[in-house]
Amino acid sequence: MSEQGKSPRVALVTGAARGIGKGIALRLAADGLDVAVNDIEANTDQLKGVADEIAATGRRATTVVADVSDPDAVQSMVEQVAAELGQLNVMVANAGIANVKPLLESTPEEFDHLMSINLRGVYLCYTAAAKQMIKQGDGGKIIGAASIVAYRPFPLLGPYSASKWAVRGLTQAAAMEWAQHGITVNAYCPGIVGTAMWDYIDEKLAENEGLRKGAAIEKYSELIHLGRVSVPEDVASFVSYLASPDSDYMTGQSVMIDGGIQFS
Ligand SMILES: NC(=O)C1=CN([C@@H]2O[C@H](COP(=O)(O)OP(=O)(O)OC[C@H]3O[C@@H](n4cnc5c(N)ncnc54)[C@H](O)[C@@H]3O)[C@@H](O)[C@H]2O)C=CC1
Numbered sequence: 726m727s728e729q730g731k732s733p734r735v736a737l738v739t740g741a742a743r744g745i746g747k748g749i750a751l752r753l754a755a756d757g758l759d760v761a762v763n764d765i766e767a768n769t770d771q772l773k774g775v776a777d778e779i780a781a782t783g784r785r786a787t788t789v790v791a792d793v794s795d796p797d798a799v800q801s802m803v804e805q806v807a808a809e810l811g812q813l814n815v816m817v818a819n820a821g822i823a824n825v826k827p828l829l830e831s832t833p834e835e836f837d838h839l840m841s842i843n844l845r846g847v848y849l850c851y852t853a854a855a856k857q858m859i860k861q862g863d864g865g866k867i868i869g870a871a872s873i874v875a876y877r878p879f880p881l882l883g884p885y886s887a888s889k890w891a892v893r894g895l896t897q898a899a900a901m902e903w904a905q906h907g908i909t910v911n912a913y914c915p916g917i918v919g920t921a922m923w924d925y926i927d928e929k930l931a932e933n934e935g936l937r938k939g940a941a942i943e944k945y946s947e948l949i950h951l952g953r954v955s956v957p958e959d960v961a962s963f964v965s966y967l968a969s970p971d972s973d974y975m976t977g978q979s980v981m982i983d984g985g986i987q988f989s
């Protein structure tokens with residue numbers, strides 16, 4: 726119980742074994758929420774490490790191994806979190822993958838796989854969380870991972886950019902439909918964050934453009950007006966706001982948190 730005698734709010738963060746998701750999970754725990762962290766089976770050890778870090782701060786933590794593209798797994802994940810931590814108040818649909826390739830070399834199978842995680846996964850997490858929050862009857866905060874490419878695609882990241890553009894649309898529709906239940910739905914749009922995802926993007930862009938390793942991220946970083954590559958904590962600070970009552974009058978927005986690359 727908190728000082729006010731109310732149970733701490735509970736957040737679920739997908740793709741939280743590393744990178745931005747880990748940063749968000751640790752920040753929400755620091756904000757006083759109990760936190761469930763999700764990732765795929767291959768990252769189970771890292772995921773447990775994140776849960777241990779949260780528990781060390783005095784908050785309750787639990788891990789849920791699940792693939793966000795699987796409807797049954799997502800439904801079970803939400804049920805498990807509500808059963809173990811008592812409720813679900815904040816859903817952060819963060820899990821995502823990138824694929825760097827010219828459109829003319831991409832395959833329908835690669836396209837479907839990327840969409841199954843980046844778009845269908847977000848849709849499944851949004852809807853499963855909303856059903857749980859409506860059942861609880863006390864509103865909630867649903868938050869999705871978009872990107873600056875939801876406003877202006879990067880070449881060689883065509884399907885990825887389209888998936889993030891679609892997350893922006895889904896976020897607007899969900900905000901309209903669930904406002905009546907006191908649920909706000911917003912998305913964060915990071916720019917260039919130095920995570921494993923950008924290690925991969927840098928390597929692939931370098932291959933495609935005949936650059937040395939590290940050169941692509943340097944090149945793209947020249948676009949950042951604030952003059953440095955982002956860290957997960959930059960994004961987590963904004964998600965902290967979206968998860969808090971301070972953002973209660975904001976819904977349907979996909980907001981750039983990119984050091985000043987893209988302007989809407
Ligand atoms: N790194 C960047 O510059 C940017 C990242 N983003 C978005 O932020 C989110 C997090 O990105 P990063 O932390 O950089 O990526 P990352 O690759 O470091 O971490 C993503 C996590 O998601 C997990 N994941 C992948 N597929 C999954 C699935 N099917 N089910 C559950 N978990 C799954 C991975 O195992 C990994 O732990 C992604 O949605 C990404 O598209 C958006 C803009 C910029």
Ligand SMILES: CC(=O)C(C)=O
Nearest residue numbers: 872873874915916917
């Ligand atoms: C990975 C990503 O979304 C960007 C913009 O770098």
